[in-house]
Amino acid sequence: MAVTETSATTVMNNVEAVRATLYEAMKNDDRTVILGEDVGPRGNVFLITKDFIEEFGETRVIDTPIAEASIVGIAVGMAMEGLRPIAEIQFADFIYPAFNQIVGEAAKIRYRSNGEYTCPLVIRTPYGGGVRGALSHSVSIEALFYHVPGLKILAPSFPADMKGLLNAAIDDPDPVLFLEHKKTYRLIKGEVPNGHYTIPIGKANVLQEGTQLSVVSYGLYVHWALEAAKQLANEGMSVEVIDLRSIRPMDKETILKSVEKTRKLLIVHEDNKFGGIGAEISAMVAEEALFHLDAPIRRHCAPDVPAMGYALPLEEEYMSSPERIAQAMRELVAF
Amino acid sequence: MTDVGTRPQTLDKRGLSNDQLLAMFRNMLLQRQLDNRGFQLNRQGKVPFALGSEGHEAIQAGAAMAFRRGEDILAPYYRDLGLAVGIGLTPFEILLSLFARAEDHNGGRQFPNHYSSKAAGLMSFSSILAAHIPHAVGAAYAFKYRGETGRAVLATCGDGTTSEGEWHESMNFAAIHNLPFVMLVENNGWAISTPLSKQMAEPEIWKRAAGYGMPGRRFNGLDPIETYAVVNEAMERARSGGGPSLIEGTCYRFLAHSTDDNDMTYRTREMVEEYRKHDPVPAFEALLIDNGIATKERLDAMRKDVLRETNEATDAAEALPYPQPSDLYTHVYEGAWQPWQ
Numbered sequence: 001m002a003v004t005e006t007s008a009t010t011v012m013n014n015v016e017a018v019r020a021t022l023y024e025a026m027k028n029d030d031r032t033v034i035l036g037e038d039v040g041p042r043g044n045v046f047l048i049t050k051d052f053i054e055e056f057g058e059t060r061v062i063d064t065p066i067a068e069a070s071i072v073g074i075a076v077g078m079a080m081e082g083l084r085p086i087a088e089i090q091f092a093d094f095i096y097p098a099f100n101q102i103v104g105e106a107a108k109i110r111y112r113s114n115g116e117y118t119c120p121l122v123i124r125t126p127y128g129g130g131v132r133g134a135l136s137h138s139v140s141i142e143a144l145f146y147h148v149p150g151l152k153i154l155a156p157s158f159p160a161d162m163k164g165l166l167n168a169a170i171d172d173p174d175p176v177l178f179l180e181h182k183k184t185y186r187l188i189k190g191e192v193p194n195g196h197y198t199i200p201i202g203k204a205n206v207l208q209e210g211t212q213l214s215v216v217s218y219g220l221y222v223h224w225a226l227e228a229a230k231q232l233a234n235e236g237m238s239v240e241v242i243d244l245r246s247i248r249p250m251d252k253e254t255i256l257k258s259v260e261k262t263r264k265l266l267i268v269h270e271d272n273k274f275g276g277i278g279a280e281i282s283a284m285v286a287e288e289a290l291f292h293l294d295a296p297i298r299r300h301c302a303p304d305v306p307a308m309g310y311a312l313p314l315e316e317e318y319m320s321s322p323e324r325i326a327q328a329m330r331e332l333v334a335f
Numbered sequence: 336m337t338d339v340g341t342r343p344q345t346l347d348k349r350g351l352s353n354d355q356l357l358a359m360f361r362n363m364l365l366q367r368q369l370d371n372r373g374f375q376l377n378r379q380g381k382v383p384f385a386l387g388s389e390g391h392e393a394i395q396a397g398a399a400m401a402f403r404r405g406e407d408i409l410a411p412y413y414r415d416l417g418l419a420v421g422i423g424l425t426p427f428e429i430l431l432s433l434f435a436r437a438e439d440h441n442g443g444r445q446f447p448n449h450y451s452s453k454a455a456g457l458m459s460f461s462s463i464l465a466a467h468i469p470h471a472v473g474a475a476y477a478f479k480y481r482g483e484t485g486r487a488v489l490a491t492c493g494d495g496t497t498s499e500g501e502w503h504e505s506m507n508f509a510a511i512h513n514l515p516f517v518m519l520v521e522n523n524g525w526a527i528s529t530p531l532s533k534q535m536a537e538p539e540i541w542k543r544a545a546g547y548g549m550p551g552r553r554f555n556g557l558d559p560i561e562t563y564a565v566v567n568e569a570m571e572r573a574r575s576g577g578g579p580s581l582i583e584g585t586c587y588r589f590l591a592h593s594t595d596d597n598d599m600t601y602r603t604r605e606m607v608e609e610y611r612k613h614d615p616v617p618a619f620e621a622l623l624i625d626n627g628i629a630t631k632e633r634l635d636a637m638r639k640d641v642l643r644e645t646n647e648a649t650d651a652a653e654a655l656p657y658p659q660p661s662d663l664y665t666h667v668y669e670g671a672w673q674p675w676q
Contacts (some may be wrong), residue, residue, distance in 0.1 A: 006570060007366060033480070050590075051511070058478075064508070065504070065507055065508060065511070067500075067504040067508070069469070069501050069504060070469040070501055070504035070505055070508055071553070072469075073466065073468075073469025073472075073501055073505070074469045074472050074473040074476065074505070074506075075471070075473060075474020076469065076470050076473060077458075077469055077470035077471060077472060077474045077475075077476070077477075078473040078474070078476055078477050079472065079473070080459070080473070080479060081408070081469060081473065081474035081477040081478075082472075083476075083477050083480065085473075097500070098551075099539070099542055100466060100602055101466065103502075104338060104461060104463050105463070105470070106346055108461065108666070109459055110666050110668070110669070111444065111666050111667055112441060112444055112445050112449075112451075112461065113440065113441055113451045113459040113666075114439075114440065114441050114442030114444060115665070115666040116440055116441075116451055116452075116453050117451065117453065117458070117459040118669070119377050149667050150667055150668070152668075154401060159659075167483060173669040174668045174669060221665060230339060239632070249675075250675070296654065
């Protein structure tokens with residue numbers, strides 16, 4: 001962590017960490033504008049931009065029409081013309097209309113113009129379930145975008161990482177998709193260093209060291225994996241927990257180093273298994289570290305169905321839990 | 336078929352000097368020559384693909400004359416060869432794009448006609464229709480946000496592109512924020528093979544302006560002077576804080592969509608011959624001669640000069656190398672990129 005003027009920390013939840021970081025970015029650089037649905041007087045549906053419009057004005061805090069493709073598309077044009085826009089998609093589920101602007105445009109502008117034009121753009125969006133969000137307020141979208149070179153994708157889990165990585169995203173000269181798990185918004189609190197700092201994009205974080213199993217996760221399930229690892233510790237088993245933080249680029253070295261030590265790998269994510277982030281991690285480990293493994297790679301992911309339902313049993317069946325993750329860990333340790 | 340108006344009969348210079356009229360005519364000749372060169376090189380097997388803009392010479396020469404280089408930004412589409420050269424791209428740059436040479440602005444990455452030049456104020460764009468319109472609106476927002484009055488963004492598209500959702504979204508946003516933005520539709524009546532009647536029930540696109548709350552106007556895109564006057568009025572309104580406009584010029588597309596298209600599968604030879612009777616290039620030439628702006632000899636010399644310039648640009652660009660295989664890996668992100676493998 002590259003801390004510049006930190007003398008102390010403040011306890012914040014993830015909403016407060018994102019809000020404080022956006023506030024500083026608006027304060028420090030008048031090229032920064034925020035655009036999205038209900039970011040103005042409403043202050044975003046999670047109150048992340050609360051009171052921003054009073055302080056920075058409606059030319060910098062832009063309530064857009066309900067039109068996701070052009071929220072991103074207009075932000076792309078702003079970025080090409082020298083502003084530093086932060087676009088918000090109100091819920092990740094609503095990002096589909098903007099797919100072309102992200103994949104076909106933002107990710108390719110530097111490349112297609114041979115470096116003549118660039119697209120320094122941050123797209124923030126709350127994702128994830130466990131909040132009775134039903135089919136259209138709870139999806140995970142990372143697998144739809146992580147296939148795309150030219151994009152960076154971040155999914156921090158802790159308030160300190162939210163701040164450090166959002167600062168890095170804002171400073172970054174290329175388009176960054178910044179995913180905020182909405183169930184962690186108020187659930188997760190933590191110490192956040194004061195002052196400006198960035199965390200390098202592309203670095204995973206070993207949250208807990210262990211010797212018998214490596215667990216790689218991101219988002220809400222990082223917290224559940226930590227809980228599960230505690231249960232296993234009480235049972236005398238030693239699990240290493242890695243928070244991926246950055247989905248693209250991915251920290252191959254940290255994963256491989258851990259797997260070479262523990263010789264077993266469990267990938268845990270909320271998104272469904274087929275073609276998910278876990279598929280790329282397992283393929284990479286199989287290619288690079290197969291002969292270090294003492295057990296097949298396992299992926300603990302959502303079932304292969306279109307979405308979690310609104311009814312509680314449907315949501316609970318779709319989502320994992322610390323208990324279920326603990327069980328997956330036990331099985332692999334025992335293999 | 337769309338009503339395209341008639342070619343100009345009488346000369347009203349609309350404030351343009353004789354030199355400007357001649358510059359527009361030269362631009363039309365250059366566009367026609369470079370356009371044909373792309374198709375010739377394709378038939379010779381020297382380039383895999385070319386896009387034509389024949390029939391759009393007048394609308395593009397007129398629009399380019401209303402563009403202020405160094406101030407305005409152009410967000411064009413792929414049938415805008417005449418606009419590209421009209422705002423300052425050289426024939427050499429056009430040929431670099433056709434031949435996909437390393438020295439091309441895009442490093443030989445993009446299709447021909449997908450120009451990009453920060454120096455000329457020409458925004459990079461893709462083949463995905465209407466995707467560039469929100470970019471143009473975002474750039475116009477940046478102008479207004481920074482208080483840069485005197486600057487405007489000119490975006491162009493064909494008639495088919497106006498069916499896209501992003502086209503509508505962009506018009507709406509530009510109007511809400513009263514942005515320095517001009518939407519110029521080059522309506523040639525065809526979207527590859529799909530005629531206007533299958534694209535929209537109301538064939539006059541400019542009428543949508545009222546729905547967005549901005550001025551709209553339709554004009555004869557076969558007349559470069561009228562085009563200039565309409566585009567200039569809209570650009571001046573945008574530059575001075577008067578907000579966006581939707582303007583629609585009507586013209587023809589003489590060639591197939593591209594070298595890969597066979598337009599005889601959806602329209603007849605007779606139809607195209609009828610279009611060619613309205614060719615804006617000889618019409619404007621006759622107007623200039625009839626009104627004593629230039630002699631036939633002078634315009635013939637200009638035509639020869641354009642051919643010479645095109646030939647020289649062709650030879651110079653063809654002689655240059657392709658990008659290297661290693662160039663595939665650059666400009667993915669800022670700085671060096673280690674691809675995932």
